[in-house]
Amino acid sequence: MRVRGLAAGGAAAGGPALGGSPGPGRGGGLRARPRSAAAAGGVAVRAWLLAFGLLAACNGPVRVGALPALRLERLAEGFQLPVHAAFAGAGGVRLFVVEQAGRVRIWDGGTVRTFLDLSARVESGGEKGLLSLAFHPQYASNRRFFVNYTRREGGQLRSFVSEFRASADPDAADAGSERVLLVVDQPFDNHNGGLVLFGPDGFLYVGMGDGGGADDPLDNAQNPTSRLGKMLRVHPDTAAVEVWASGFRNPWRFSFDRATGRMFLGDVGQDRREEIDVVEQGRNYGWAVMEGSLCNKPEVGCNPAGLTLPIAEYATHVDGTCSVTGGYVYRGNRIPWLVGRYVFGDYCGGQVWALADSGGRWSAELLLRTDLRIASFAEQPDGELLLVDHGGGVYRLVNR
Structure with a gap:
């Protein structure tokens, strides 16, 4: 992993740049991987870091064996290809789990029930499907929530961002209440992005992939x-859409730091780098x-002037890795030493x-291998x- 001594969001200076697999954003789609035993001990971890070039490439230090141990606590299981989960508001106690084939399921600490079933509308498989949901900040009073899913109409694959409402029964959505805010035609069946999320400004943010294919053959990411x-910003009431940021391949998962708003x-990435921005x-x-x-297009002599480089990156296809999964800045209180750190993972590794x-x-x-x-x-x-876990479970990160 390469980490940069660059201020967050800093642009690259002019001059030369430095120097299809499973998972979101790859031609193979979301697939199972072989199970592996967890690495144990500082020697194993250090060897793994060296394999990544971490100790040699980082501009900042990599701490090996210096952090307290963490573990995963199973919270719920039995879901069918879950890809996303969210709570409904600051006081929410029910966990809403998005299943790729088109259902949203509620887990209340004991039972699981279906909240919304869009399987008849959704085209799923590979990187397609029902990919996320976001609750309106005033969901408790207006019952509005939003989803991102793929659908095929007349042979054309499209990404939909739609609003739905919960029914009078808080455990059931009204599937007939759909209001479409955004439709984007997808030229290929991968790199669909997938996350819809409210920002601290009250707008809806939508990560949209480049449309698929190798090396962005239609140059969509650089086409204004x-x-x-x-990264699109959508007004949840008027459905007005603006391009908020550009130059992404497949921004599968993103988040806002609840303390800073960043x-x-x-x-x-495609073949060489997974990145955090x-x-x-x-x-x-x-x-x-x-x-x-x-440099990618071209591989030698590209011009990075005006582009913003990642704050961290790691090599693709090393030690089982294949696809970065963005996470969150930890702001809980059960793991004090983790507060303020950005936690993320890899789908395959x-x-x-x-x-x-x-x-x-x-x-x-x-932090750990799973x-x-x-x-x-x-x-x-x-x-x-x-x-x-795309294999069916939801886990909590806790101290060992």
Whole structure:
């Protein structure tokens, strides 16, 4: 993993740049991976870090064996290909789990029931499906929530962002209440993005992939007139859409730090780099001119002027990795030493890392290795973090 001594959101200076697999944003889609035993002990962890080039490449220190031990606590299981989870508001106690084939399920601590079933409308498989939901900040009073899903109409694959409402029964949504806010045609069946999330400004943010294909063949991410390869900001009432940031390949998962309001994003790479970005309005994050900090199109002599480089990156296809899953800045109180660190993972490798910021210098820390296919992270109302395993379970990150 390369971490940069660059202030969050800093743009690259002019001059030369530095130097299809499973998972979100890859041609193989979301697939199972072979199970592996967890690494144990500082020697194993150090060897793994060396394999990544972490100790040699980082601009900030990588701490090996210096952090207290963490573990995962199983919260719920039995879901069918879950890809996202969320709570309804600050006081929410029910966990809403999004299943890729088109259902939203409620877990209340004991039972699981279906809240919404869109399976007849959703085209799922690979990277397609019902991919996320977001509750309106005033959900308790207006019962409004929003989803992001893929659907095929007349042979054309499209991404939909739609509003629904809960019925008089709080455990059941009204499937007939759909109001479409945004439709984006997808030229290919992958890189669909997928996350819809409310920002601290009350707008709805939508991560939209570049439309698929290798090396963004239609140059969507760098095309200012295209909504593909962009971070979109949508007004939840008027459905007005604006391009908020650009230059993404597949911004599968992102989040806002509840303390600072900064957006952190994991952008899934193609063959060489998985990256973490701090996203700011109006910035261009480089794809497909660059993949992470590397020249991509062309591979030699690209011009990074005006582009914003990632705050951290790691090599794709090393030790089982394949696809970054963006997470959250930890703001809970059960793991005090983790407060303020950005926690994220890899879908195939099952690793979980944390990034620490010290005046614009970022340091990477390996938290733990798992046998999970980490499709998403979720944040509890109290700031504790959950991991969503595409294999069917939801887990809480806790002290050992």
